[in-house]
Amino acid sequence: GESVGLHLPTLSVQEGDNSIINCAYSNSASDYFIWYKQESGKGPQFIIDIRSNMDKRQGQRVTVLLNKTVKHLSLQIAATQPGDSAVYFCAEIRKTSYDKVIFGPGTSLSVIP
Amino acid sequence: NAGVTQTPKFQVLKTGQSMTLQCAQDMNHEYMSWYRQDPGMGLRLIHYSVGAGITDQGEVPNGYNVSRSTTEDFPLRLLSAAPSQTSVYFCASSERPTGDYGYTFGSGTRLTVV
Numbered sequence: 001g002e003s004v005g006l007h008l009p010t011l012s013v014q015e016g017d018n019s020i021i022n023c024a025y026s027n028s029a030s031d032y033f034i035w036y037k038q039e040s041g042k043g044p045q046f047i048i049d050i051r052s053n054m055d056k057r058q059g060q061r062v063t064v065l066l067n068k069t070v071k072h073l074s075l076q077i078a079a080t081q082p083g084d085s086a087v088y089f090c091a092e093i094r095k096t097s098y099d100k101v102i103f104g105p106g107t108s109l110s111v112i113p
Numbered sequence: 114n115a116g117v118t119q120t121p122k123f124q125v126l127k128t129g130q131s132m133t134l135q136c137a138q139d140m141n142h143e144y145m146s147w148y149r150q151d152p153g154m155g156l157r158l159i160h161y162s163v164g165a166g167i168t169d170q171g172e173v174p175n176g177y178n179v180s181r182s183t184t185e186d187f188p189l190r191l192l193s194a195a196p197s198q199t200s201v202y203f204c205a206s207s208e209r210p211t212g213d214y215g216y217t218f219g220s221g222t223r224l225t226v227v
């Protein structure tokens with residue numbers, strides 16, 4: 001039968017505001033997490049990573065928070081710009097099983113100029 | 114520095130046809146992998162390789178073959194295309210299998226099977 005495409009969650013933010021994108025991960029044994037950015041028609045790009053022995057990591061305009069208690073990851077983008085419009089998704093990795101990288105479906109971020 | 118290069122960017126196949134998606138990387142990465150991306154779903158691993166001469170199956174290997182004769186190249190072969198294989202295919206590489214510092218992805222091949 002014909003499959004119906006699923007729609008990604010969408011987040012719309014005003015240019016200059018902060019964005020928060022959330023990800024629930026599935027495996028409590030996952031010990032390494034990565035956020036990727038995927039612009040339309042392109043491959044995913046690494047943004048920032050965090051290991052399970054940390055709860056916060058900051059990069060340039062981005063911060064990742066990890067809450068292992070509830071298996072939740074978030075990506076905060078400060079002063080969102082039009083160039084930030086993309087799909088963002090998290091990946092969880094259990095470093096003892098490299099074939100067990102699990103990618104989330106993603107959130108579509110739309111920046112309103 | 115080209116990174117990961119995938120060809121072709123677009124392809125239309127008829128059901129039953131075969132084809133090879135090419136992937137090459139120039140970063141001397143040992144680990145390479147193929148993913149498919151379908152609407153509303155996360156990337157799903159098809160096959161991966163931890164070095165020349167070594168390949169293994171991922172989550173959705175049926176209908177696909179791979180080989181790794183050199184460090185640089187990791188082609189994906191569709192044996193007999195089916196409409197269910199309509200998808201966007203990404204090749205990725207990394208220094209280590211666990212993807213420390215993330216995978217480097219190609220720009221993708223959009224495949225339509227009619």
